[in-house]
Amino acid sequence: MKSNSFLVRLVRLRNQLGVFWPLMVSQVSILGVVILAVYGYMVLEGWSMADAVYMVVITLSTVGFGEVQPLSTEGRILTSFLILAGVGNFAFILGAFSQLLVEGKFFHVIGSRRVLKTIGKLKDHCVVCGYGRIGSVVVKEIVAEGQDVVVIEHDPEAIALLQEEGILYIEGDATSDEVLAQSGIVNAKNLITALSEDAANVYVVLSAREMNGSLHIVSRASSHERVSKLKQAGADSVILPNHIGGLRLAQSVLRPTVTSFMELANRRATLDIQMEELTIGEDSSLVGKDLIESELRPKFNLIVIAIKKQGQDMVFNPDGRTVLEAGNTIVAVGAQEKLKDFSLLL
Known part of the structure; x- marks a missing residue:
């Protein structure tokens, strides 16, 4: 049961790492080779850990330095296996990394992580x-x-x-x-x-x-x-x-003028006029005022088509004495610039 559980966790880890799985395997492998080689030199040659680590490093790096101390036959066999295992692992790492670059997966993964980081801030x-x-x-x-x-x-x-x-x-x-x-x-x-x-x-x-x-x-x-x-x-x-x-097509034939008016809701309409919905905030200066006191028409030249109060049905063509409250949504028609100016009061 324990072995099966270990295999399941291993498979999950492989799925999570995806294209980086070969790189991780190679890193674990080279780390294992280093640990076993250090332990081998300490046991077979009786060296200190510092000497054993140094011998492993100069052997894997192939810098050509001489042996730390004269090696026994067992030590030379260990060194031979260390060289073969090290060269094999480095070749595997290079191959895995080259595959990521050639297939474009590396930059794709890096780009995906940047996108996720950006989305996380939204x-x-x-x-x-x-x-x-x-x-x-x-x-x-x-x-x-x-x-x-x-x-x-x-x-x-x-x-x-x-x-x-x-x-x-x-x-x-x-x-x-x-x-x-x-x-x-x-x-x-x-x-x-x-x-x-x-x-x-x-x-x-x-x-x-x-x-x-x-x-x-x-x-x-x-x-x-x-x-x-x-x-x-x-x-x-x-x-x-x-x-x-279908309704839009039918209305374009039956009521073409009304349909043209509804096009005002589109910001990219040719006329400098549009229909917009604006929500009144709690700190707005309009809270507690009616439509006449708000001076929407004289100051901003806006036409209020409807007002939607929270928890109530939408009121079309509201009376001038309709009191504005926080959370109300006003549907108005007017010039784009005037709508922007009015939105500053909300």
């Missing part, structure tokens, strides 16, 4: 699972807003694109708890699951909700039947891309 970032047709659009929008994002992807072609665009990513399966943890899910603020399979999205939502109870989760679904499953798993909202895309 706070309130967004994690996106999947960099396909939908996920790539999501990531580009988040990056355009200047927010931190980490992508989880396993497809080599998608990973190549992420590398070209300089986007932080974790290579692996998003349904793996270990991969989710590497993305900094514990410190993340938002999670978007844009995987093609609904079952995978459900699993990711379940795992992420368990790791971070305060995480805001948005998930993709392929049909209405899957919406309830994802919400039961812990998703705050579920989006059906095909359904939304």
Whole structure:
């Protein structure tokens, strides 16, 4: 049983070290050769430890120095084995390291560790699972807003694109708890699951909700039947891309002017105007004031479309006497520069 347990731990260690396993084995091997050789000289020749260590060092380094003391026949045999074992180990180390360089694994591993270190420092970032047709659009929008994002992807072609665009990513399966943890899910603020399979999205939502109870989760679904499953798993909202895309196409024909107005929500609209949501902080000077007192219209020329109070339904076209409270989210339309100025008050 003990031998089996040792083998299991050894296999786990090998999996953890990955491409560095041959280097570790060679280092342990050369260390073992040195210890046995020192012990051999001390026993066979009766030398002190200092003399034995020095003899081993000059022998393995092949510097050509003479023997510390005259060797017996047994000592010469030991020296011969030491030379063969040392040369063999050094050749193995050189071969393993050369393989890492030639295959590019060394720099890949070093780069991956740097990425993990960078991700570990992130706070309130967004994690996106999947960099396909939908996920790539999501990531580009988040990056355009200047927010931190980490992508989880396993497809080599998608990973190549992420590398070209300089986007932080974790290579692996998003349904793996270990991969989710590497993305900094514990410190993340938002999670978007844009995987093609609904079952995978459900699993990711379940795992992420368990790791971070305060995480805001948005998930993709392929049909209405899957919406309830994802919400039961812990998703705050579920989006059906095909359904939304169909509605948008229909509205572009039925209500083209309204559709053009909704384009204002896109920051890259051609007009210098956009729709934005702004949350009032606890220390904001607007807390306790109504919309008239806030002077949103005369000072910033903003139109308030709706106000979302915590725990209540959204109020559209709010009255001028509506009192603003900490935590309220204001949906407003106006010039981009004016929206930025107003956000400073929040």
